[in-house]
Amino acid sequence: MTLLGQFALWTGFILAAWGGVLAFVARWQERPEVALTIRRTTYAVLVTMLVAAASLWQGLLSHDFNIEYVAGYTSRNLPTYYLITTFWAGQKGSLLFWAVVLSIFGALAQWLTAQRFRDLLPYVAGITNIVAAFFIAVMLFGDHTNPFERLGFTPPDGRGLNPQLQNPGMIAHPPMLYLGYISLTIPFAFAIAALLARRLDAGWIIAMRKWAIVSWLFLSVGITIGMWWAYLELGWGGVWAWDPVENASFHPWLTLTAFLHSVMIQEKRGMLKRWNMSLIIGTFLLSIFGTFITRSGVIASVHSFTQSSVGYFFLAFLLVTGVLSFTLLYTRWGSLEPEAHLEAVASREAAFLFNNLALVGIAFSVLWGTLFPIISEAVRGVKISVGPAFFERVNIPLGLFLLFLTGVGPLIAWRKASARNLQRQFILPGLAFVVGLVGALLVGLRGYSLMTIALGTFVIGTVLQEFTRGVRARMRMHDENLVLALGRLMSRNRRRYGGYIVHVGIVCYFVGGLGQSLRVKESHQLVPGERVTLASPFGHPVTFTFLGVSQYEELNRQVSAATIEVTRPGKAAATLVAEKRQHFNALGEKSFEPSTEVGLISNLQEDLYVYYHGTPDGTERSQFEFIINPLVMWFWIGGALLVIGGVLAMWPGGPQIRARRTEAMQAGYAVPLTESAVTS
Amino acid sequence: MMTRRALLGVGIAAIVPGRLRGQDTTIAGGGGDTTTALADPLRNPFSVGRLRDSLTAADSDPILIATEKRLRCTCGCTLDVYTCRTTDFTCTYSPAMHTEIKALFADGKTPEQVIGVFVAREGEAILMAPPARGFNLAGYLVPGLVMAAGLLGLVAWIGRRRGAVAAAEGTTPVMTTAAITEPDAGARAALRRALEDIES
Numbered sequence: 001m002t003l004l005g006q007f008a009l010w011t012g013f014i015l016a017a018w019g020g021v022l023a024f025v026a027r028w029q030e031r032p033e034v035a036l037t038i039r040r041t042t043y044a045v046l047v048t049m050l051v052a053a054a055s056l057w058q059g060l061l062s063h064d065f066n067i068e069y070v071a072g073y074t075s076r077n078l079p080t081y082y083l084i085t086t087f088w089a090g091q092k093g094s095l096l097f098w099a100v101v102l103s104i105f106g107a108l109a110q111w112l113t114a115q116r117f118r119d120l121l122p123y124v125a126g127i128t129n130i131v132a133a134f135f136i137a138v139m140l141f142g143d144h145t146n147p148f149e150r151l152g153f154t155p156p157d158g159r160g161l162n163p164q165l166q167n168p169g170m171i172a173h174p175p176m177l178y179l180g181y182i183s184l185t186i187p188f189a190f191a192i193a194a195l196l197a198r199r200l201d202a203g204w205i206i207a208m209r210k211w212a213i214v215s216w217l218f219l220s221v222g223i224t225i226g227m228w229w230a231y232l233e234l235g236w237g238g239v240w241a242w243d244p245v246e247n248a249s250f251h252p253w254l255t256l257t258a259f260l261h262s263v264m265i266q267e268k269r270g271m272l273k274r275w276n277m278s279l280i281i282g283t284f285l286l287s288i289f290g291t292f293i294t295r296s297g298v299i300a301s302v303h304s305f306t307q308s309s310v311g312y313f314f315l316a317f318l319l320v321t322g323v324l325s326f327t328l329l330y331t332r333w334g335s336l337e338p339e340a341h342l343e344a345v346a347s348r349e350a351a352f353l354f355n356n357l358a359l360v361g362i363a364f365s366v367l368w369g370t371l372f373p374i375i376s377e378a379v380r381g382v383k384i385s386v387g388p389a390f391f392e393r394v395n396i397p398l399g400l401f402l403l404f405l406t407g408v409g410p411l412i413a414w415r416k417a418s419a420r421n422l423q424r425q426f427i428l429p430g431l432a433f434v435v436g437l438v439g440a441l442l443v444g445l446r447g448y449s450l451m452t453i454a455l456g457t458f459v460i461g462t463v464l465q466e467f468t469r470g471v472r473a474r475m476r477m478h479d480e481n482l483v484l485a486l487g488r489l490m491s492r493n494r495r496r497y498g499g500y501i502v503h504v505g506i507v508c509y510f511v512g513g514l515g516q517s518l519r520v521k522e523s524h525q526l527v528p529g530e531r532v533t534l535a536s537p538f539g540h541p542v543t544f545t546f547l548g549v550s551q552y553e554e555l556n557r558q559v560s561a562a563t564i565e566v567t568r569p570g571k572a573a574a575t576l577v578a579e580k581r582q583h584f585n586a587l588g589e590k591s592f593e594p595s596t597e598v599g600l601i602s603n604l605q606e607d608l609y610v611y612y613h614g615t616p617d618g619t620e621r622s623q624f625e626f627i628i629n630p631l632v633m634w635f636w637i638g639g640a641l642l643v644i645g646g647v648l649a650m651w652p653g654g655p656q657i658r659a660r661r662t663e664a665m666q667a668g669y670a671v672p673l674t675e676s677a678v679t680s
Numbered sequence: 681m682m683t684r685r686a687l688l689g690v691g692i693a694a695i696v697p698g699r700l701r702g703q704d705t706t707i708a709g710g711g712g713d714t715t716t717a718l719a720d721p722l723r724n725p726f727s728v729g730r731l732r733d734s735l736t737a738a739d740s741d742p743i744l745i746a747t748e749k750r751l752r753c754t755c756g757c758t759l760d761v762y763t764c765r766t767t768d769f770t771c772t773y774s775p776a777m778h779t780e781i782k783a784l785f786a787d788g789k790t791p792e793q794v795i796g797v798f799v800a801r802e803g804e805a806i807l808m809a810p811p812a813r814g815f816n817l818a819g820y821l822v823p824g825l826v827m828a829a830g831l832l833g834l835v836a837w838i839g840r841r842r843g844a845v846a847a848a849e850g851t852t853p854v855m856t857t858a859a860i861t862e863p864d865a866g867a868r869a870a871l872r873r874a875l876e877d878i879e880s
Contacts, residue, residue: 236759236767243758342841350838357830365823372810372819380815385752387760387808394823523766525735593770611767623735625766 002067002148005055009136009148012048012099015041016133023126029119038122042106045132049103052096053087056147060086066154069093069147075160076586077556081171082161088174089165091295091310092139092147097175099135101182102128109186109211117207123193124186131185134317142310157585160556163595166583169229177222177249181287183215184252188284191277192325195332202267205276209263210650212280216260217646219253224639235596235611237521237627239512239635242391247370248290251363255283258359261352261409268414269349270339274329275356277336281325286363288318293370344416351409358402365394400451403510406503407433407459410466425465432461445514452514456507463500470497490648498649501641508638515606515631525623536606536628543567544608544626547575549615557583562612562622564599576601578612578624607632738782747791748781751798752808760808 019041028034056069060083065071073086073093088097106128110121139145187208194204226249227239240246259279265272292314342349369386376384411425436457440450467486470493474485490497518537526532531545545565552559560580567573578599583591599610606628613623738744748762755773757764761781765774777798784794798806810816 234767236763241759341845342838343845344842345838353834353838357827357834361823361827361830364826368823369819376810376815376819383803383805384810384816384819385758385805385808386810386819387752387758389809390819394820398827521766523735523740621734 001055001058001064002150005052005148006146008048008052008055009140009146012045012052012103013133013136013140015048016045016129016136019045020126020130020133023122023129028122035122039110039125041129042103042110042125045129046103046107049100049132053100056087056093056096057084059148060084063158065156065158066150067147068149068151071151071155071158073158073161075158075556075591077584078161079555082166085171086161088178089161089170092145092149094174094178095135095139095145095310096147098178098182099132099139101179102132102135102185105183105186106132109189113207117203119197120190120193120199120204120207123196124189127189127192128185138310138313142313145310157587160583160585160591163557163581163583163592164233167229167233169225169232173222173225173229176218176225180215180217180219180222181252181290183211183218184256184284184287186211187215187280191280192328195277195328198332198335200273200332200335202270205263205266212256212260212263213646213650216253216256217643217650219249219256220642220646221639223249223253224635224642227635231632232598232600235598235625237519237609237611237625237629238516239632242366242369242388244370245294247366248293251286251290251367252283254359254363254366255279255286258356258363259283261359262356265349265352271342271349273336273338274333277329281329285318285322285325288314288321292318346412346417346422348409348412348414351405351412355402355405355409358398358405362395362398362402365398366391369394396448399510400448400455403452403455403459403507406506407455407462410462410500410503428465429458429461433458449514449517452510456510459503459507463504466500467497494651495649498645498647501645501648505638505641505645508634508641512631512633512635512638515629515634518630520628522626523623524626525621527620527622532626534626534628537630538605540569542608542628544610544624546622546624549622556585557581560612560615562599562610562615562624564610564624566601566608574601576608576610578610580612580614602633604633606630738785739778741785743791744781744785747794748778750795750808751777751781752806753777754802754806
């Protein structure tokens with residue numbers, strides 16, 4: 001199968017390169033058959049990549065340890081579902097995964113895009129083919145990057161999968177993040193296609209709008225699952241450490257979020273065309289930059305599971321793509337004149353502009369902090385470190401400004417808001433702000449925590465007001481009941497109300513972040529029967545009683561499990577189990593260092609999180625970290641709301657499709673009747 | 681009489697898969713004497729972590745913890761000393777640094793002096809955040825300056841655009857303050873159509 005895989009890679013590379021070159025050198029505008037050929041190459045590349053993927057999966061599932069990748073990341077006793085996910089566990093597999101998914105997205109873009117944008121599609125095919133050709137080329141020509149590389153011998157068993165990757169999060173986190181990164185190629189391809197074809201109206205935006213939401217959705221889900229995975233697997237009780245690799249996933253999310261807001265201004269008013277082009281190009285480049293950071297090891301990261309010279313392929317690709325894209329944008333600058341101008345500061349357009357400033361500002365500050373160690377070393381020759389304290393100092397005020405704008409944006413009318421309109425719109429959310437502020441003051445919150453609650457209630461007030469007014473209007477005008485009115489309101493304005501749900505999700509993230517600042521953590525060594533009591537930030541005591549350690553084997557590991565009883569006033573006692581695991585391969589040899597599974601009890605108020613360090617030889621005394629982590633669940637609720645809102649916003653249908661259907665129906669009935677009436 | 685611990689141990693043995701382990705370190709499955717396993721101390725250091733010193737009150741001193749949070753572990757994990765030593769059980773660097781920091785405090789050094797000892801030996805890279813002086817100020821100030829420049833630029837751009845719009849219209853934009861009245865039938869129909877078509 002490796003021969004077939006190799007053949008598929010080479011064929012895919014030749015086809016993708018050919019399709020890419022053809023799109024830019026052939027005069028396909030005058031030759032429809034050539035345009036069709038260019039588009040068909042994306043389907044052909046898809047077939048070759050699927051064959052390559054099937055070949056690798058076959059090797060993984062059949063334990064073909066002669067394949068270096070299979071020997072490096074699997075073992076005979078690895079559960080089947082982890083065998084499947086090892087496809088993207090290492091660098092070689094990730095590169096193939098990227099190429100496979102890109103070929104799927106490239107083909108879907110050709111298949112799903114409406115025919116009225118057909119003059120863009122050959123360019124789109126060309127760009128996706130070039131990006132696919134780059135990834136396949138990295139596999140074929142990079143140093144030890146070919147997933148089908150064979151060893152000179154066949155080991156009896158493989159090295160196994162890193163225990164930290166043996167988690168359900170492993171099944172979802174990397175693919176989701178990759179899907180987010182990869183799908184960004186499609187909006188980028190449409191933007192470049194529009195520039196090349198000089199079709200600089202809103203058409204390219206309509207053609208790629210849902211792709212941008214899809215990318216944003218995958219990035220959001222990938223980042224959130226990554227937070228959850230880190231929370232459970234790394235054992236430090238936090239969800240975000242401002243690590244370079246974490247930051248790399250955050251950059252494109254921020255700029256894409258900015259794009260999703262500013263693109264509405266272009267759709268409605270024909271403004272910000274240059275800015276939107278710049279944003280989508282920048283977002284794509286940031287996704288490549290993220291891969292460069294992850295793969296190069298140029299900046300130290302706790303998440304860099306794989307580092308090699310392959311990062312410099314990405315650096316070269318990043319530079320070439322950046323220079324070509326922005327040069328192309330510069331040559332079309334004159335064709336991107338706005339069709340309207342901003343009329344007032346008190347307008348939704350202006351609010352969105354400030355929102356863009358905050359989002360891009362945060363992206364810049366995170367990028368600056370990530371790169372500053374390199375800049376410092378280059379300028380002064382002195383290595384420095386930039387940790388969470390730096391990022392929090394710079395970004396928390398910006399984040400709160402953004403939260404404020406999240407509440408303000410929906411309240412202001414397009415074009416120009418009147419004084420009366422502003423007064424009417426701001427009364428209830430303003431009251432919510434005051435209630436939140438007073439409530440937070442009363443419970444003792446100060447500073448950023450205080451503003452988080454006050455601004456969070458302001459945003460919730462805004463969203464509730466928008467829903468309430470819309471529902472009431474429908475109930476009054478259509479005699480609908482509450483549920484029907486709510487359902488129809490949302491289904492007929494999916495992007496708007498999906499966006500509001502996302503705003504509530506963002507508030508939840510801020511609440512989760514506030515909880516992180518209230519975390520309580522203590523280290524204790526206990527013998528069975530001993531207990532320790534911690535004071536929760538909510539004021540009640542939490543008692544942890546160590547019951548004992550049991551040891552047993554599972555499929556590929558030996559487990560030492562510490563059982564802790566938890567008691568809180570007014571609640572039934574509960575138990576949690578924190579584990580220390582030693583993994584073995586099928587020959588009984590230790591693989592990897594011992595790993596940890598935290599013990600966790602979670603509710604809306606707080607997480608009780610226990611990390612078991614171990615039990616020294618010959619003693620019964622065990623060491624634990626006991627952590628009371630307030631409000632962590634709000635991160636996961638926020639993530640769920642982001643998914644719900646995002647899916648609602650991108651769901652097919654809505655007013656445009658309905659309008660087209662209505663138009664068609666009217667034409668079908670009206671034409672014959674009118675004609676016959678007139679002529680008879 | 682069975683002690684509470686033994687009782688709970690039997691309970692745990694009943695619910696967990698496999699068998700409770702004592703001195704036996706083989707990894708193959710199979711039977712075993714649960715009672716014996718319970719009675720023996722745990723003797724399997726490779727499976728339950730490295731040996732650790734006993735914790736004392738000094739280990740949990742808030743000033744010590746705050747100091748450790750300002751220092752980076754040298755193992756390459758990118759975590760601070762406190763987080764690393766209370767998280768990554770395989771790291772041998774952070775426990776050693778912790779011991780050294782504890783000793784420095786015991787010698788009567790202040791937090792700044794303790795940090796100074798590490799900076800003198802390891803350089804600025806040992807700090808979780810660079811000191812705000814010299815070139816490092818750029819690290820702290822550039823994001824704020826860029827944001828401020830962006831804000832000023834945006835405000836100026838908006839002002840210029842508004843001026844252009846006003847000049848084109850030959851008048852200054854007037855805010856609408858018309859009273860909201862109950863709409864008539866025609867207005868209600870128009871409103872209904874508008875509501876149907878809302879897409880923003």
